[in-house]
Amino acid sequence: xxxxxxxxxxxxxxxxxxxxxxxxxxxxxxxxxxxxxxxxxxxxxxxxxxxxxxxxxxxxxxxxxxxxxxxxxxxxxxxxxxxxxxxxxxxxxxxxxxxxxxxxxxxxxx
Amino acid sequence: xxxxxxxxxxxxxxxxxxxxxxxxxxxxxxxxxxxxxxxxxxxxxxxxxxxxxxxxxxxxxxxxxxxxxxxxxxxxxxxxxxxxxxxxxxxxxxxxxxxxxxxxxxxxxxxxxxxxxxx
Numbered sequence: 334x335x336x337x338x339x340x341x342x343x344x345x346x347x348x349x350x351x352x353x354x355x356x357x358x359x360x361x362x363x364x365x366x367x368x369x370x371x372x373x374x375x376x377x378x379x380x381x382x383x384x385x386x387x388x389x390x391x392x393x394x395x396x397x398x399x400x401x402x403x404x405x406x407x408x409x410x411x412x413x414x415x416x417x418x419x420x421x422x423x424x425x426x427x428x429x430x431x432x433x434x435x436x437x438x439x440x441x442x443x
Numbered sequence: 444x445x446x447x448x449x450x451x452x453x454x455x456x457x458x459x460x461x462x463x464x465x466x467x468x469x470x471x472x473x474x475x476x477x478x479x480x481x482x483x484x485x486x487x488x489x490x491x492x493x494x495x496x497x498x499x500x501x502x503x504x505x506x507x508x509x510x511x512x513x514x515x516x517x518x519x520x521x522x523x524x525x526x527x528x529x530x531x532x533x534x535x536x537x538x539x540x541x542x543x544x545x546x547x548x549x550x551x552x553x554x555x556x557x558x559x560x561x562x
Contacts (some may be wrong), residue, residue, distance in 0.1 A: 339485075367551070375534060375553035376486070421485050429474045429539065430499055431551060433485035 335360045337434035339422050345440045346412055354407040354437045356422030366398050366405045367431065369421040376421055379407075412441045445469070447554035449535050455560045456525045464520045464557045468537030472552075477510055477520050478534040480556070486534055492518060525561045532556040 340355045358366065365383045369376035380389045382398035382405060389396050393416075396407045409416055419436040426432075448467045456462050468475050474493055478486035479502075488502040494515040503510070507526075512518040522529055538551040 337485075375555050378550050378552070381550070419485075423485075429476075429493070430488065430491055431476060431536075432488055433478070436485045438483075 335424070335426075335432045337422055337424050337432050339420075339434040339437050341437060342435060343438040343440075345442060348413060348441055348443050350412050350441075351408065351410045352412060352439065354409075354420050354422075354439070355404065356406070356434055357402075357404040358422075358424045358432075358434075359403065360424040360426060360432060362427040363400075363424055364427045365425040367423040367425055368396055368405070368407050369423065371419040371421055371436070372417075379420075381425075409439075412439075414441050414443060417441045447535055447537050447552050449533075449554040449557050451557060452555060453558050453560075455562060458525060458527060458561055460525050461521065461523045462525055462559065464522075464533050464535075464559070466518045466520070466535030466537075466554060468516065468518070468535070469552055470516075472537035472539060474538045474551075475512055475518050476536045476538075476551070477518070478536065479504075480532045480534055482531075489520070489533075522559075525559075527561050530559055530561045532558050 337358045365381050368379040380396045385400040393410045398405045417440050419438050421436045423431045423433040450465045476491050477489040480486045490500040490510045492512040495512050507523045509521045534556045535554045536551045
């Protein structure tokens, strides 16, 4: 059965801290790893990772995929209160099926 | 341009009632997904369409759940004889124009969801 696991499930940090969120997957016909940010509404897309070892960056967020270890990390540097959200990791199969993990709930306190 | 829209945004149903949830994907998107998201959890895959074809319905929790996309655009998720455990947010997402597929670009866009409460 396809599954995506994330850790930690919740995290509380102070503004300015750097955080690393973990994702691992066991999926048949894996094609890509996706990261989303979800606040009090629908998830918004952050990254799609297809190739191992190539970091993707967007501002203070970065992510990398390790296909050998079937895992990915999402880093957020210099966290701000606006980064408080649930971060969802998902795997995409060759025919577009997307399986989500449970999410990591990040709270950034001033 | 318009994003993915869903209606109704909120639905309260009495146990045993049938409900129908609608999703309008982004125009031209080939793929359409339905997810169920319980409070504090990630979205759970329900079903997936490519155009009008339902390619995967392995996530539908029971035969009370039925989804269709007859003309390859708007989709409806129907839940018959609702139960309290059906209470959740139902998210619809769409992705992939034919051009996106050709260039291997991918981004999945979510609608705002329908919050279903079964009393």
